[in-house]
Amino acid sequence: MAVIDINADLGEGFGIWELGDDLALLEVITSANVACGFHAGDPLIMRRVCAAAVERGVTIGAQVSYRDLAGFGRREMDVAAPELEAEILYQLAALDGIARAEGGRVAYVKPHGALYNRVARDPVQARAVGDAVRAYDPSLPLLTLPGSAVHDAAAGLTVVAECFADRAYTASGALVSRREPGAVVHDSEVVVERAVRMAVEGTVVAVDGTEVPLQARSMCVHGDTPGAVALARAVRSALSGAGVGLEPFA
Secondary structure, three states, X not given: OOEEEEEEEEOOOEOOEOOOOHHHHOOOOOEEEEEOOOOOOOHHHHHHHHHHHHHHOOEEEEEEOOOOXXXXXXXXXXXXXXXXXXXXXXXXXXXXXXXXXXXXXXXXXXEOHHHHHHHXXXXXXXXXXXXHHHHHOOOOOEEEOOOOOHHHHOOOOOEEEEEEOOEOEOOOOOEOOOOOOOOEOOOHHHHHHHHHHHHHOOEEEOOOOOEEXXXXXXXXXXXXXXXXXXXXXXXXXXXXXXXXXXXXXX
């Protein structure tokens, strides 16, 4: 039987601004990528999300990013490796401290946005992220794209492959840039069909019609898109209906 983890990005509000329905998504997902304050989130939001995740038995992951609140972490940045390593370490330690105060802990690390895409192809920044995780806790898995540079750059760490139910793919297996039309898939029927196909068959159809092999242990459904909760529920229901087991990877 195929087994998959469903993850979503949570805690992405800031101060009085709210983004997404964290509590509703925590009833659906098995792993929560919690913003650590650099692209979104603040200490109070981080604490609330961690407490709610612990209460519901959802695994907590640190969603680390570039220091880019204004751009929501979606602007690529050239950050020197020592500085990037320190900033990842800072975010990871902050969220783990809050999670432990609420009776949980950070169980994995997932880069966010532009950093996620950069470390998929840039071995220098990928190594900086891996070095930060290794310095903090080498037992923590890193969540990334299949074929990412992280797989080689983060030697000695556990690297877990991830797929996206609601993102478009290129023929090479990369995510279509958000600058391009159609980068995010909004049609719920299409998203559900893709999710089942990725989990059961290990393939996804790229934007040019190419069938791309895609073996992944975790599946992301974005929490900041319209109708995210209903979409996540539909994906979970379809996966269960297809006989796919739902379990956290960490």
